Amino acid sequence: MEFVIVDIETTGGNPTQGSITEIAAIVSDGQKVLEKFHTLINPQRFIPNFITGLTGINQEMVESAPTFEEVSGELYEFLKDRIFVAHNVNFDYSFLREAFKACGLDFNVPKLCTVRLSRKAFPGLGSYGLGRICEQLSIKISARHRAYGDAEATEVLFRKIYQNQSDIILQSLKKGKGESFLPPHISQEKYQQIPEATGIYFFHDKNGQVIYVGKALNIKSRFKSHFSGNSQEKFQLKSEIHDISWELTGSEFLAYLLETMEIKRLWPKYNRALKNQSSNWALFQYEDSQGFIRFQVSKNTGKIPTLMEFDSHSEGWKYIMDQTELFELCPKLTGIQKTVQACYDHQINKCHGACCGKEEVHEYNQRARQFIASIQTEKGSVLIKEKGRSVQETCVLLFENGILTAYGFITQEECLVHNEDILQRLIKVKHIPETKYILRAFLPKIHYRNIIPV
Numbered sequence: 001m002e003f004v005i006v007d008i009e010t011t012g013g014n015p016t017q018g019s020i021t022e023i024a025a026i027v028s029d030g031q032k033v034l035e036k037f038h039t040l041i042n043p044q045r046f047i048p049n050f051i052t053g054l055t056g057i058n059q060e061m062v063e064s065a066p067t068f069e070e071v072s073g074e075l076y077e078f079l080k081d082r083i084f085v086a087h088n089v090n091f092d093y094s095f096l097r098e099a100f101k102a103c104g105l106d107f108n109v110p111k112l113c114t115v116r117l118s119r120k121a122f123p124g125l126g127s128y129g130l131g132r133i134c135e136q137l138s139i140k141i142s143a144r145h146r147a148y149g150d151a152e153a154t155e156v157l158f159r160k161i162y163q164n165q166s167d168i169i170l171q172s173l174k175k176g177k178g179e180s181f182l183p184p185h186i187s188q189e190k191y192q193q194i195p196e197a198t199g200i201y202f203f204h205d206k207n208g209q210v211i212y213v214g215k216a217l218n219i220k221s222r223f224k225s226h227f228s229g230n231s232q233e234k235f236q237l238k239s240e241i242h243d244i245s246w247e248l249t250g251s252e253f254l255a256y257l258l259e260t261m262e263i264k265r266l267w268p269k270y271n272r273a274l275k276n277q278s279s280n281w282a283l284f285q286y287e288d289s290q291g292f293i294r295f296q297v298s299k300n301t302g303k304i305p306t307l308m309e310f311d312s313h314s315e316g317w318k319y320i321m322d323q324t325e326l327f328e329l330c331p332k333l334t335g336i337q338k339t340v341q342a343c344y345d346h347q348i349n350k351c352h353g354a355c356c357g358k359e360e361v362h363e364y365n366q367r368a369r370q371f372i373a374s375i376q377t378e379k380g381s382v383l384i385k386e387k388g389r390s391v392q393e394t395c396v397l398l399f400e401n402g403i404l405t406a407y408g409f410i411t412q413e414e415c416l417v418h419n420e421d422i423l424q425r426l427i428k429v430k431h432i433p434e435t436k437y438i439l440r441a442f443l444p445k446i447h448y449r450n451i452i453p454v
Contacts, residue, residue: 004025007087008023200216282309292361
């Protein structure tokens with residue numbers, strides 16, 4: 001049995017957005033070091049200053065280094081057929097898996113985490129970070145926050161555990177294979193079929209009925225997490241699940257959207273969060289007895305037309321406060337200030353006096369209508385392009401007035417055709433109001449070039 005102890009340095013913490021700048025891998029049989037692999041990597045992107053401050057790796061150091069693609073073949077052969085070991089293993093493993101995936105290689109090997117192993121082997125320590133645990137065990141780190149220095153220290157830590165408490169490692173390997181946590185009606189073969197990819201998944205009972213819908217960046221990893229722990233609900237779900245199915249999305253954004261839509265469509269037994277209708281808030285307009293256009297943030301009952309909807313009262317309150325100032329509206333007439341007299345802003349000359357007869361109706365309403373017009377410009381139809389299920393594919397989402405109405409997957413070549421042709425290839429979906437909240441959450445993360453007005 002051979003283990004490969006790995007450490008990487010990167011440009012950031014997200015494996016789908018950051019890049020690798022250094023890799024070190026040390027092969028061990030648990031008793032001695034057998035082979036070593038170490039190289040800087042040209043990330044082909046800017047290294048942030050705070051990363052350089054942490055690792056010491058700067059742009060000049062990696063300019064002449066190979067790209068990941070250039071070392072991918074050699075590294076893949078070095079890692080495959082060995083047990084992958086790292087301190088906080090999911091970080092290093094996920095980065096390498098994404099990097100290999102971009103090179104067309106499927107990286108899937110057993111893995112062990114020295115953080116988890118250390119918690120069992122050395123219980124009661126105040127911290128299990130690599131620096132702290134090495135300090136407490138008198139393990140020297142030659143170069144902290146550099147790949148080889150950290151990998152070398154992790155190898156010594158792993159060897160201590162292997163030589164003194166090898167049963168902990170063997171038990172962890174057994175669990176990693178899915179031999180201890182699996183629900184009684186899910187076979188090892190079925191578990192091995194679950195993809196380590198982004199999408200949504202469905203748990204089925206003995207009659208095939210969907211009892212739970214979930215989303216995940218890694219469906220297989222998320223499946224395992226459902227059955228760790230001993231809560232009553234987890235135990236009950238474990239006994240009822242007889243099958244699992246899934247739908248890959250490639251895009252985390254689409255996974256969130258489809259999960260919401262499927263829960264609303266199926267109302268599964270174990271999905272509770274979206275079953276209760278959320279207490280949405282909205283912005284309303286009306287005309288008072290004097291003809292002034294007024295605004296109010298209130299609960300959205302769905303019976304009165306709204307100008308805009310919000311996740312919470314505080315979100316709506318902040319919005320109307322900002323717009324009141326921007327369009328020089330009266331805070332009494334926008335529902336911010338509750339007073340029978342003139343608003344407080346008029347006393348400091350910030351309000352033109354609509355609240356106390358000092359401003360004509362038509363003058364005030366002109367600005368109020370400009371505010372309403374600005375809201376209307378935020379509405380309409382947009383196409384959003386996201387990453388697909390493979391490097392050759394693009395996910396396309398159609399939103400109308402902020403709500404998902406269609407989606408689909410197209411090839412890179414089809415991306416070049418007119419938007420009207422792309423629309424014909426999309427699958428129409430039922431309008432679910434909750435999708436607009438997901439759009440709001442993801443919109444800041446999407447590059448403006450991938451948002452296309454229709």
